[in-house]
Amino acid sequence: MARMGNREALLDGAKKCLLEKGYDRTTVRDIATAANVSMAAIGYHYGSREALLQQALFKSLEDWDAGLQAQLSRLDEPKGPKRFAAVWHLLIEHIRANPTMWTASFELFMQARRSPELAAVYAQGQPGATAAMAALATGEVEEDIDAETIRTVGAVQLALVSGVVMQWMSNPDTAPGPDEIAAGLRGLVASIDA
Known part of the structure; x- marks a missing residue:
């Protein structure tokens, strides 16, 4: 060697x-x-x-994300409530098992706020992140998802994941699980449709 x-x-x-x-x-x-x-x-x-x-940091996050994507790709639940719960169970377990990498992803964002060069690199990766989040939310193949779904569902899923990760990292005793997340989203939809 x-x-x-x-x-x-x-x-x-x-x-x-x-x-x-x-x-x-x-x-x-x-x-x-x-x-x-x-x-x-x-x-x-x-x-x-x-x-x-x-x-x-970028290399570590790429390796870490590839492992997470491989786990997510093995989910065999079809689109719907069971898939939603399975995805969130997997994500929450991943947060528990990899807290340093989740912290590193937030540190990358903070460093990008201070470095124009890093901010440009970070911004280049954003479309891929929202597309991956749209695929995660819909259960569809990333390449088959239309731009509108990526721009809406993907962006909201990314915001949701980021917020849930912060809650699990700061206070896991009160952080929401899959059932609470689903109930919260239903409540938000009801308030929009009211």
Whole structure:
């Protein structure tokens, strides 16, 4: 097996630090120690701590999202209440099992608020996120979903997932489960249709 180069070791070390310490608390020394390379190697290979951490964060989130999508794709419930409950049970279990990655996804958003370059990259990924959320909500293949459904259902599902994740991360004892989420959505629809 080939020995990992400094660039790859730094990326792996940064990913490890993100999981252990988070974005803001990870230092250059932490990354260099985790990668077993000099601190100067970060500047040489990535330009800055921020550039390396952003790349590590995107790569970690891509890997994490691929795993979540694979789990979701195995759901065999047809569209309807049973699928809704199955999706939310899976998402909530994923939140419980992967709190550091969910936190990292929020940290990415906060970093994008401070960095125009990162904000541009983040914005480029937004259409894919809303399309994935539309597929999650409808049970349809992402490529078959029309633009209007992506713009409406996908965007609202993304907002719902983000809000539920924040509740589960801040106070899991009072966070809503699938039944409460469904009841809340029914209540919202009733208030719109009233």
